Amino acid sequence: MKSSVLTVSRKLKFYQLVVFDQVVQSGSLLRAAQILNMTQPAVTKVIHEIESYFTAPLLVRSNRGVRLTELGEVVLRRARAMLAELRALTDEVQAHHEGVSGHVVVGTLISASASLLPLALRLLKERAPQVLVSVRIGQFDQLFPALIVGEVDLVIGRVPDDWRGREESRTLGFDSLYEESLSIVAGSRHPLHDQAVSSLADLQAYPWILPPPGSLLRRTVNGLFAEADLPLPANVIESLSVLTNVALMQDQNTVGLLPMKTARQLSGQGGIRSFTFGTPLRFGGIGCFYAHNREPGPAARLFRECTRLASERHVISD
Template identity: 55%
Template structure:
């Protein structure tokens, strides 16, 4: 059955799309009804109406609740984009009525969030205090798909060197903000901190914190030991939790790797020392990912400008 955009546009209502999206999010018609303050029959009726509009079943009921059919997945993907546009339109109309307002949904990796994001948020709040910034921390394989369907407005992270993300998610663009260096760190009074130089071989004698195996930083670390002709450290904790890692290094023995701008913050606070290790590669470019096909809301555009300003300040080594 061929659909014409105008006829579908006349039949479809945003309220129906909101209901459908909530059912998939909840995985259950009953839970969706509770979330939306509707009765279960009302939600079922909306789903039947949508299935009539699209000419096929959108949901399949299993023992784990409801999931989308192949047609349902297609409709869900576009629904997320429509709802993201609706959210942006609401934000922009509110901003027009009240001055700059709205919401920015930002995904980030822990390694990219220590300096750049707090500074960018401070700059945004100085310019537009009413904008709500919501942060979601995850790995790239969770964040980029969420960005491409409109669940996130921006992702701030290290841009992978291999460009593999472009093939998987062709609608996304990345803007490089600054190049980050990698450095070795330990407690402020670590035995190696007062030395003029040290080597990876010397550092192997100490307990190490390595990034978890699913992170790109872990591959960088492993390549580092391999290229130096060394085996991996034997005494290891695997962690991406910045707070835990800093606390572990306060034993003045444990060492690890950190992006330099992040390490400098802790060094200035007197908690960590940057160890004099020369043979470290660059961490890579920290950038901002966005969906190229979507017209960004005013708050999102403003936040991107704040990210650029924060990156310029980070490059100058200004205190944040």
């Protein structure tokens, strides 16, 4: 039977999409039922109803859980976009009745999560304490698709150097917030902190923590070593976890990299120190990304304003 807007709209309900989305997130019908406070048969019934509307399976069940069919991926992408609009509608109505409240989901990268983001969140809570904020940390290949379909309202992080040529630039825009530099750091008692370190070559033989391949920061690091005509260090751990990296550097031997703002913040706690190379190492611009095709709710609009205010304070504090 051919599907149409009329036939689907008569049958499909938003709560069914919520259940479908939760099943995919949970990876199993049982876990989704527990999270939604439903019985497993009730969740199974909802999935069967949705599949009957589209006259094809959306999920493949196995002993390991569930996975999406090709059609299921199409339906999930559109369902999440509709649920994002429903969340925005709910926030708009709530704001009309009670003032700014609601829920904003923010994606962030290492470049902003330790310094700019906390300041922006404090400013938001000063203005609208009722707003619920969910923070999702990840890389661009995870956060940009989520922003496009509406799972995430805004993403704060480094602007890719090749942004104009990227596919995402057609559907996403960004507010330019500030320019960030890069610091090479180690434990505060690293032996070379008391010596004249003039280049990467002085540090290359030490153990290093590098960003994973494919991340924006890794491309920057690869460029730094290439410009210095040096191979990447041989003794490497790949990690983007700030807490893990700082802990590893407490051996007073391992060297790592952090955005300068983050390095300054952590240096004040005595755990790490930055090496000085004379000329600052450029990291790139930091921006607040948003979707062109979706009107943000009041909570997201307010948070976007708070990121701009936070960036102004950020720059003044340098």
